[in-house]
Amino acid sequence: MAALLEMHNITKTFPGVKALDNVSLEVREGEIHAICGENGAGKSTLMKVLSGVYPVGTYDGQIVYDGQPARFSGIRDSEDRGIIIIHQELALVPLLTVAENIFLGNERASRGVIDWPETFRQTEALLAKVGLRETPGTKVDSLGVGKQQLVEIAKALSKNVRLLILDEPTAALSEGDSQALLDLLLELKSQGVTSIIISHKLNEVRRIADSVTVIRDGATISTIDARGGDLTEDRIVRDMVGRDMAHRYPDRDRRAGDTVFELKDWNVWHPEHADRQMIRDLSMTVRGGEVVGIAGLMGAGRTELAMSIFGRSYGRNISGQVLMHGKPVDVSTVDRAIKAGLAYVTEDRKSLGLILEETIRRNTVLANLDAVATRGVVEEGRETAVAEKYRDVLSIRTPSVFQKVMNLSGGNQQKVVLAKWLFTEPDLLILDEPTRGIDVGAKYEIYSIINDLSAAGKAVIMISSEMPELLGMCDRIHVMNEGRFVGELTAEEASQEAIMSLIVRE
Numbered sequence: 001m002a003a004l005l006e007m008h009n010i011t012k013t014f015p016g017v018k019a020l021d022n023v024s025l026e027v028r029e030g031e032i033h034a035i036c037g038e039n040g041a042g043k044s045t046l047m048k049v050l051s052g053v054y055p056v057g058t059y060d061g062q063i064v065y066d067g068q069p070a071r072f073s074g075i076r077d078s079e080d081r082g083i084i085i086i087h088q089e090l091a092l093v094p095l096l097t098v099a100e101n102i103f104l105g106n107e108r109a110s111r112g113v114i115d116w117p118e119t120f121r122q123t124e125a126l127l128a129k130v131g132l133r134e135t136p137g138t139k140v141d142s143l144g145v146g147k148q149q150l151v152e153i154a155k156a157l158s159k160n161v162r163l164l165i166l167d168e169p170t171a172a173l174s175e176g177d178s179q180a181l182l183d184l185l186l187e188l189k190s191q192g193v194t195s196i197i198i199s200h201k202l203n204e205v206r207r208i209a210d211s212v213t214v215i216r217d218g219a220t221i222s223t224i225d226a227r228g229g230d231l232t233e234d235r236i237v238r239d240m241v242g243r244d245m246a247h248r249y250p251d252r253d254r255r256a257g258d259t260v261f262e263l264k265d266w267n268v269w270h271p272e273h274a275d276r277q278m279i280r281d282l283s284m285t286v287r288g289g290e291v292v293g294i295a296g297l298m299g300a301g302r303t304e305l306a307m308s309i310f311g312r313s314y315g316r317n318i319s320g321q322v323l324m325h326g327k328p329v330d331v332s333t334v335d336r337a338i339k340a341g342l343a344y345v346t347e348d349r350k351s352l353g354l355i356l357e358e359t360i361r362r363n364t365v366l367a368n369l370d371a372v373a374t375r376g377v378v379e380e381g382r383e384t385a386v387a388e389k390y391r392d393v394l395s396i397r398t399p400s401v402f403q404k405v406m407n408l409s410g411g412n413q414q415k416v417v418l419a420k421w422l423f424t425e426p427d428l429l430i431l432d433e434p435t436r437g438i439d440v441g442a443k444y445e446i447y448s449i450i451n452d453l454s455a456a457g458k459a460v461i462m463i464s465s466e467m468p469e470l471l472g473m474c475d476r477i478h479v480m481n482e483g484r485f486v487g488e489l490t491a492e493e494a495s496q497e498a499i500m501s502l503i504v505r506e
Contacts, residue, residue: 003064004029004163004194005050010061012045012054016399019045020059021218027163032185032195034209036202036236038439039409040397042218043198044088047165051085052078065163082162086152088171088437089350092140099123099136102155126154130184146177153184164188165196170204171437175297175465182208200439202233214239241441249472250444252451254491256475257288259326260459261342261428266320268308268483278304278315280483286428286459291450293474294463295499301483302463303347306430310344311337324427338367343426345417347433347463353417356406360398361387363405363416368424390419394449411442418449428459435469447473467496479503 005027012020020042027033035043048054050063052072063070065081072078075085092101099119108119123136130150140148149169156164166185170178178201185195185208199205205212212231214221221239224231268279278301286292294302307314309322311334322331322340329340337344346352354363364387365372372382387401394415398408405416414434421429431450435443450473454460464470470477477494479487479502487502 002029003027004066006064007046007050008062008064010046010049010059010063012042012049012059019218020049022061023215023218023220025213025220026223027194027196028211029194030189030192031210032189032197032208034205034212035196035198035215036200036205036212036240037215038240038441039411041215041240041439043215044167045218046215047085047167047196047198050078051075051083051165053085079159082160083165084156084159084161084163085165086149086156086167086169088168090145090148090152092148092151094139094141096140097136098127098132098134098138098140098143098151098154101140101151102126102158104155106159122158123154126157129157130154131180144177146173146180149173149177149181150184153188161193163194163196165198167198168200168437169197170199170201177298178204200437202236202440205236206231206233212236216240216242237440240439248440248444248468250448250451252454254289254475256290257457259285260288260324261286261461262323262326263309264321264323266305266308267318268304268315269317271314271316274316278483279308282320282483282485284478284485286461288427288457288459289454290475291454291460291462291473293470293477294461294480295467295470295477295503296480297503298465300480300503302480303432304483305480306344306432306461306463309337310334310342310430313344338424338426341427342430343367343421343424343428344430345414345421345432345434347436349413349417353420354405354413357404359387359402360391360396360405360408360416361401364390364401364419364423367420371423386423387419390423394419394422395445409438409442411438411445414438414442414446415449418446422453426458428461429453430461430463432463433465434462435464435466443469467499470499471495 003026007025009022009024010020011022023046037043049059052074055073056071102123103119108115108122120136127134130153132147132150140151169181182204209226211223211225213223214236262285264283266279266282270276270278296302304314308318309331312318312332313334322329324341331337331340331342350356361383365383369378372378372386384401391398391401396412396415405413435446450460462474471494475491477489478485479499481503489498
């Protein structure tokens with residue numbers, strides 16, 4: 001197969017940082033090419049160079065596309081050549097319809113007037129291609145993330161895409177939605193569409209990729225041909241992190257102490273639909289030094305449970321009892337939940353866990369401002385000292401705590417969220433998808449932090465959609481389905497098959 005894309009010696013520098021250092025990439029026509037690397041390795045930067053987000057003149061090196069030198073001054077230039085990028089943060093307008101989003105900026109019009117019948121006809125054809133049954137008039141904000149991702153692909157197809165770039169397309173998707181998206185990419189491949197996919201999910205990479213390029217610290221480390229039989233997860237991980245990782249999950253001494261947290265007869269109803277019960281008669285305990293997992297499919301109610309416990313951040317008509325160290329506590333507001341010794345690391349760190357425009361220093365102390373204030377006034381010196389302490393303890397990679405968190409990699413952002421809650425000195429830490437969207441090296445560091453917390457006697461609840469993660473980290477696993485616990489497994493009893501059998505049995 002001939003090369004559709006060649007990138008030669010791409011170098012991109014930001015103030016004080018060389019993001020890309022002579023990176024080269026070759027993508028053959030009609031293949032699915034995966035790009036892997038740790039957070040901050042330069043993967044997204046390379047794709048922004050390719051798509052014109054970083055225009056010609058802002059980087060060194062050469063791009064050759066379809067046999068011709070390419071000099072893109074903006075996204076419009078690359079799109080005109082059939083290069084379409086779908087960023088990790090979807091670029092849809094929530095209050096517009098599917099049809100309006102697909103043709104936004106590319107309207108089907110005659111003499112300045114939009115031809116709605118033609119727009120709807122073309123939208124229906126595109127939705128059929130990507131397997132969406134929604135109507136063209138459906139509002140985007142009524143769709144789940146998985147379907148919104150398909151709308152983005154339909155939008156790309158409307159622009160006669162030839163090279164489709166997807167940045168972490170399954171990071172926020174359920175297992176079912178992820179598989180559907182991967183199947184669609186394989187179908188598009190059969191239709192002649194070339195794809196580049198950035199992903200941390202190595203099992204997905206192995207399933208669909210024809211070749212894989214690994215980038216580490218802004219440099220090309222290797223390109224592996226999947227058809228050569230050398231595409232193993234261990235090989236990819238070794239190239240990503242620069243060392244063998246014989247153990248994905250750090251060892252820890254499992255010593256459970258006294259009961260720290262107890263939940264009794266917990267019931268939660270939907271905040272808007274009064275007849276819909278989300279959590280049904282749940283009870284559980286977590287002991288000090290114990291990591292208890294909650295497994296389940298998307299929609300099982302895991303996040304709803306966590307948020308309802310933490311200050312009743314979700315739901316209505318909530319009933320039941322929370323006990324800490326054997327005594328009932330008031331968790332009816334977030335402030336009271338924090339005072340009772342609870343902390344919650346949300347699955348959506350960018351919207352709910354951090355203030356992206358603020359510094360590491362400010363984000364670190366947000367949940368416990370009283371501890372760095374005198375008579376209601378925050379003391380900047382104390383604030384800085386706290387942030388620097390947690391930067392060192394959690395190995396947050398940053399030159400300064402005055403850096404905005406929006407400029408950190410995903411793994412370092414997650415460490416800032418952890419720092420924020422550790423500063424409240426909780427007895428129970430609820431972790432909701434704690435490693436979502438971060439690379440294998442950063443995951444190991446997060447796991448080590450969790451082990452340190454359990455070793456210090458903290459109680460931990462861990463919600464994860466990655467079953468190997470739960471199996472590798474947890475002492476016990478509750479299996480959840482349709483708002484109820486349908487089984488409990490010890491670490492010795494637990495396996496992916498055992499978890500799934502409990503789910504499908506219901």
